[in-house]
Amino acid sequence: MADTTHRRSGHQVYNDLHDTPEFHELRKRYRAFAFPFTAAFLAWYLLYVLMSNWATDFMATKVMGNINVALVFGLLQFVTTFGIAFLYSRHAAKSLDPLAKELEERYNREVGK
Amino acid sequence: MSTQTLTTVLFLAVVALTVGITIRASRQTSGAADYYAGGRSFSGFQNGLAISGDYMSAASFLGISGAIALYGYDGFLYSIGFLVAWLVALLLVAELLRNSGRYTMADQLAYRMKQRPVRTAAATSTVVVSIFYLLAQMVGAGSLVALLLGVDSGTLKNLVIVGVGLLMIFYVTVGGMKGTTWVQIVKAVLLMTGTVLISVLVLAKFGFNLSDLLGAAQANSGKEGFLEPGLKYGATTTSQIDFISLGIALVLGTAGLPHILIRFYTVPTSRDARKSVQWAIGLIGAFYLMTLVLGFGAAALLSTAPDSKVVASGGNLASPLLAEAVGGGEGSTGGAILLALIAAVAFATILAVVAGLTLTSASSVAHDLYANVFKKGTASEKSEVRVAKIAAFVIGGVAIALAIPAQKLNIAFLVALAFAVAASANLPSIIYNLFWRRFNTRGATWSIYGGLISCVTLVFFSPVVSGKGENPTTGASLSLFPADVDFHWFPLENPGIISIPLGFFFGWLGTVTARDLEAEKAYDELEVRALTGAGAEGAISH
Numbered sequence: 001m002a003d004t005t006h007r008r009s010g011h012q013v014y015n016d017l018h019d020t021p022e023f024h025e026l027r028k029r030y031r032a033f034a035f036p037f038t039a040a041f042l043a044w045y046l047l048y049v050l051m052s053n054w055a056t057d058f059m060a061t062k063v064m065g066n067i068n069v070a071l072v073f074g075l076l077q078f079v080t081t082f083g084i085a086f087l088y089s090r091h092a093a094k095s096l097d098p099l100a101k102e103l104e105e106r107y108n109r110e111v112g113k
Numbered sequence: 114m115s116t117q118t119l120t121t122v123l124f125l126a127v128v129a130l131t132v133g134i135t136i137r138a139s140r141q142t143s144g145a146a147d148y149y150a151g152g153r154s155f156s157g158f159q160n161g162l163a164i165s166g167d168y169m170s171a172a173s174f175l176g177i178s179g180a181i182a183l184y185g186y187d188g189f190l191y192s193i194g195f196l197v198a199w200l201v202a203l204l205l206v207a208e209l210l211r212n213s214g215r216y217t218m219a220d221q222l223a224y225r226m227k228q229r230p231v232r233t234a235a236a237t238s239t240v241v242v243s244i245f246y247l248l249a250q251m252v253g254a255g256s257l258v259a260l261l262l263g264v265d266s267g268t269l270k271n272l273v274i275v276g277v278g279l280l281m282i283f284y285v286t287v288g289g290m291k292g293t294t295w296v297q298i299v300k301a302v303l304l305m306t307g308t309v310l311i312s313v314l315v316l317a318k319f320g321f322n323l324s325d326l327l328g329a330a331q332a333n334s335g336k337e338g339f340l341e342p343g344l345k346y347g348a349t350t351t352s353q354i355d356f357i358s359l360g361i362a363l364v365l366g367t368a369g370l371p372h373i374l375i376r377f378y379t380v381p382t383s384r385d386a387r388k389s390v391q392w393a394i395g396l397i398g399a400f401y402l403m404t405l406v407l408g409f410g411a412a413a414l415l416s417t418a419p420d421s422k423v424v425a426s427g428g429n430l431a432s433p434l435l436a437e438a439v440g441g442g443e444g445s446t447g448g449a450i451l452l453a454l455i456a457a458v459a460f461a462t463i464l465a466v467v468a469g470l471t472l473t474s475a476s477s478v479a480h481d482l483y484a485n486v487f488k489k490g491t492a493s494e495k496s497e498v499r500v501a502k503i504a505a506f507v508i509g510g511v512a513i514a515l516a517i518p519a520q521k522l523n524i525a526f527l528v529a530l531a532f533a534v535a536a537s538a539n540l541p542s543i544i545y546n547l548f549w550r551r552f553n554t555r556g557a558t559w560s561i562y563g564g565l566i567s568c569v570t571l572v573f574f575s576p577v578v579s580g581k582g583e584n585p586t587t588g589a590s591l592s593l594f595p596a597d598v599d600f601h602w603f604p605l606e607n608p609g610i611i612s613i614p615l616g617f618f619f620g621w622l623g624t625v626t627a628r629d630l631e632a633e634k635a636y637d638e639l640e641v642r643a644l645t646g647a648g649a650e651g652a653i654s655h
Contacts, residue, residue: 005223005228005484005485005490006214006215006216006220006223006224007223007224007225007228008224008225008635008638008639009638009648010635010638011638011648013647014637014638014641014642014647014648015637015638017641017645017647018637018638018640018641023641023644023645026644026645027640027644030644033204034204034205037200037204038200038201038204038205041197041200042364045193045194045197045360045364046360046361048193049190049194049356049357049360050357052190052342052343052346052356053342053343053346053347053353053356053357054353056341056342056343056347059341059342060338060340060341064324065322065324065325065327065328066324066325066327066328066331066340067323067324067327068340068341070186070340070341070342071186071189071327071340074186074189074190074193075402077193077196077197078193078196078398078401078402081196081197081199081200081394081398082394082395082398084200084204085199085200085203085390085391085394085395088203088204088387089387089388089391092384092387097384099645100383100644100645100646101645103641103645103647104645104646104647106647107641107645107647107648108647111648
């Protein structure tokens, strides 16, 4: 019967994997993307919120017909969200997944799947 | 056939369809992993649809388009926060949680901490967030269905609440996660189809020229600055700060909503979890872009005079009436069909969201509180699943019992409060646990209870609970308490700007005042498992 408590295994293989250069590289690559991009999109969103509050004249500037800066800025938030999601998937597939898979295989060989 | 009959028929069709797939799903559900996590066998695309179905509540479908119809640009501000939030889930949470957790939000914390205190804390916050959200949905369902059927009767509203409550108990107890997921997938497909259809019809009226649509919306609304920010939130400095507070809670709350988090467990690998979030971002983004068309379309084509139906419904009828208008107008067959269709979509939306919430809280009660806190991990899988089903009954019953009297109260703030609690109590502990080796049991419990208590306390003493006065036309209190009661001292309606930093602060304080060397040592294991998937829970094959 399966154990109902979800907790650490204490298996040595995890410590071994943790010390490999591959794992350090994987963590570095993951953080090098995730952390700066998180800071960037949060700042970009906050800028949008602040400008909606306090730069109303600028936001009301007409760009084309009835389309104003506020709408373009709002739509740009969609564009950057889609863009970052796309960039992340490319980064993950290219730089993270191969390393993660290799480490997982090592674990499976060690522990026996 | 009248719209009312047609709407009723379509409602029943939605019920029949969802009940049918739930029964089908129940035949493939045997163990705990099936019941809690759908056997982890959904594809990234399926789960992306289900996430969208779980996330896009009637509040975002009818509420956002209604807010745009009434307040113009300011209604759009919500949708941006709701969408950008998914990047937090994608970059920081989804994959790591998929690899390191199991069934509930608490699993991921309990992995390296003391089981009982962290599970009690996480289960408390899970149930609180889910009940707040659930209550708002159920009360909304009563008035919405009455509105959509065009019958204003208290009995009907009560019946709808009981009916919706019984249906969600059925989906959750019979179908478990598989049934709930399929209900959410069906809802997402219906919602997307309905919105695309109405959006295209609206845009066609304006020759697919967005600028013309906006111009017509501005002109018909008769409001100065309708296309600019500020109509709703720009009034005073307090309302501006309130808006920032709301914006932060929306963006940080999504990745802390327990009913969203447990969806990441329903796929076989972390790569599928990533794919699900990407699909969800695409679907939710497309949906919010369309609500822009629906909202401005409603402003352009419908009357939003003070005595109009749109205003009387607080904006909730904007989309359904817009569907009627683009279908040929009141009295036309096309109008009746489209109105009934959108009403049925809204109904399906409510059902899918309440099912997800009930499942989440029942899972947490059974897996965290019963199996691990009371039984200390000795409960059998079978008894755990049985308790989950009993918990679904109890939670559903409590939700029905609370929702009926709550109809008379102004509880619209509950959804925003759920996001604020998720961002203040849940997100700090999840982020700390994944990225901070030193984080420990005391830090986890302090951040959860600290965030939760500060959030609820601030809201209790805010204008949403007392002191907002009364609606000048209806005389109803704008706060939770009657208009003549006023004990508020916190000026903001949204506590996030204070409570989220407090949640992070308490987590830090609890951590640095205690030392848990075992939890620190186990961080290696958590980190390897989270990033590589080594040893992560696999899919169940039948």
